[in-house]
Amino acid sequence: MNFILRYLFQKHIEPEREAYFLGGYASKWGFDLFKDKNFREKIEFEKQNQTEQDRIFNELVVTALVYVLVFIDDKLDQQQLKESRYHFWRNVLDSIAPMYLIRLSNYKIPQEFINTWEKLIDLRLTEFYERRQEAYQVWDEDGPDEPNELKKDTWIGLEALRISSMLHLTRGKAEPDHPLKNILRTWLIGYHNKLAKRIGW
Secondary structure, eight states, rough: OOOHHHHHGGGGGGGHHHHHHHHHHHHHHHHHTTTOHHHHHHHTTSSSSHHHHHHHHHHHHHHHHHHHOOOOOHHHTTTTSGGGGGHHHHHHHHHHHHHHHHHHHHHTTHHHHHHHHHHHHHHHHHHHHHHHHHHHHHHHHOOOOOOTTSHHHHHHHHHHHHHHHHHHHHTTOOOOOOOOHHHHHHHHHHHHHHHEEEEEE
């Protein structure tokens, strides 16, 4: 039903509005995992102080924000969106980070923290593209021919983001077989599938 309404009223929906929604959705997706009992057990959440708990939440949200930026950017780059909607989604992409900062401002977050968030998004996005390039090189050497049900490019992107997120969540202490591995993978695949249904109308 929501898809039908968006399609019917697409000419009346501003890119900034969609960007604001997607930023909020990323935040919610991060919060859902943040509250997950299994996730908290594996990251030993109760042993962390308040500052560290807040940092964990922020890392989950910025991971989700980065992926929605990458998701749309890849769709545009690979010309997988309708030509008539290209400029709309390009404007959405350009507006997601600024609109998320406006969301934080609306929540009365102090400006110094908003400035930190702006830098964090840029840092994690740059880091993602660097790590994804490294992942392609590893894949070419010993990656499987058919990764799960996802296409190679999607799988590599999700794995690169999962590894980055896992390392930041554990402050670089995570080993390759850390218990968070499958939790984050499942979380990101679920997020990818949700975005695939939302983006492209």
